[in-house]
Amino acid sequence: MFLNDRLSLRYIIRKPIKSNNKILVKENNNSSKRSLFLMIHGYGSNEKDLFALAKDIPENFCVISIQGIYILNEDKYFWYDIDFSNEEKFVHVLQAKKTIKKINFFISEVINKYELNNNDIWLCGFSQGSILSYAIGLNNLNIKKVIILSGYLENKILKENKVLNKNLDFFISHGIYDTIIPISWVKKSLNFLKDKGIFSFFFKEYNSGHYLCNSNYKDLINWIKEKNIL
Template sequence: MLLNKLSIKHIIKKPRILNKYPAPLFLMIHGYGSNENDLFSFQKDIPENFFIISIQGCYSFGSDKYSWYDIDFSNKDRFINIYQAKKTIEKISFFIDEAIKEYQLNQSQVWLCGFSQGAILSYAIAFKKPEKVKKVIALSGYLEKKLLPKNMNSSYIDLKFFISHGKYDTICPINLVKKGINFLKNQKILSLQYKEYDSGHSLNSYNYQDIINWIKKNKSF
């Protein structure tokens, strides 16, 4: 059921296994032209200690089609509407704080899982909120430096990344992903797993299984 009580519409799956500590937030951010139900299909295989939230894009352009910012597919230099994307980063960052308070979640164990646009936003949000975000699953997206905070003075040593990309992706070229990985290494990110797959701008079964295995391996409860 789509919930409307916070600043972004969302769907949830509450943890079925409760520990003595507040549950970690597993936030899903879908890609361009999709909706909150897309990545939520992962929930059946994600450990049941997580409080899972999948959010709906800010902009609608068709039946159940949403985005987080406009894309100009004809102009690689202006592929991302930077102004809209920055506004969305602020909005999702605020939503994270809202959700933690509303659902009484762990303030320092937020996971982000994003596909395409959602992955691009996940990178930026992780660097904006390193005190909260600890794990990032970036699928078929890349790190856009123009969206990162101006002052990169915080310690990012606790951040862990799982990054995957299709070798034949024509929407987000793989060379952009590799540039982002070099940037992460320069930021002294110690835990980074990157894998390529025989796919385009999509996930195949091998990619999906690697995602689930990484989640299970890196959960701390």
Template sequence: MQNNLSLYHLVRQPKVKKDKNPLLLLLHGYGSNEEDLFSFAEQLPDEYLIVSARAPYSLPPYGNAWYAINFDAGMNKFSDEVQAVASRDLILKFIDELIEAYPVDKEKITLIGFSQGAILSYAVALTYPQKIQRVAALSGYLNTEIAGKEYTKDELAKLRLFISHGTADQVIPVDWARKAPEFFRNLGIETEYHEYPVGHGVAPQNFYDLLSWMEKTA
């Protein structure tokens, strides 16, 4: 493991070694860490190099965040979009470092993000569409304020999306999540969308649907 890179990370080497393997980059949610999504790693397909990154901002006692979430006197939430953009660009730098450090097929890079990690995954793909093949956004929403504004349909043409959300999510309302598939389909991007009768988490059926989508779009 090479943790001299920009983000601390865990690695599952591909079980089927190729000259260059596709990369799955796992991006956790607010207040979590790199071990969270990495718990799925052994169930993910054998041919992938799987990397789970730790977000750069520490949240005591043991969590991390991609950007701060602040509250006003009325308990309204505000995202620190300056930190979010910094993390977006740091993720891109980290991807470039992974391509240098590991035998990665740079044409086959998939982001799997949960919650805040899903928000960042959207932002990375929209800002650097030439870098990302697929995004799986679990329990997140699309914040276009932290995405590059210059993307075109042609640049995004190869992107594929899997979007899922719990209908009982009390952290990020399902109505927020529903805006993303419409946005991407209007850009002509192939998008698969699922809802599940759960809260802010990944239901077993959600995981199976994700694996099915990965197989279909590989």
């Protein structure tokens, strides 16, 4: 594992592998290509955080975890500024929208570089990363699965007058003792999805704070394996 900076964003990767640990043969048929599993970390973290999940993610995925574009301090990054004291400015909308464009562009780069399936992209975000994952997934028709860990849907960063991607499957989890993102924000997000006709989601609350507890982790991995159709 090493930090790759040859594309527009820095990232680490676990390429799809066979049971014999050989790199999968590249295919010309898009349906036979491997799927991208893209990880987007939270505020003040880094690309190695969510990448710890890779050991339990099925080997047919190309797992990539990206590094935030802004530096908080040594080995800590973020995607846009946050005003923790002001709910209305919790998301720096302009920065977040620019970041979304950069991540979408990076997705296209990765798809081309590693010859992945452009029609079966998975997103996995924690906190700030999950806020971005909501927006990217709902505005990108190539996204099929979105994992929301301790996050919520921010309407302000969705593209205006854009047809929503309703062909999405969500895994949404949250700690009831989360003091960073209130559970009430999550409930509003679920209502938004229902109002837009999106009902394909798994949602569960956990006796935890702003982190991924063991039971949440187990449910997540089980969900990934159940939804993983080769």
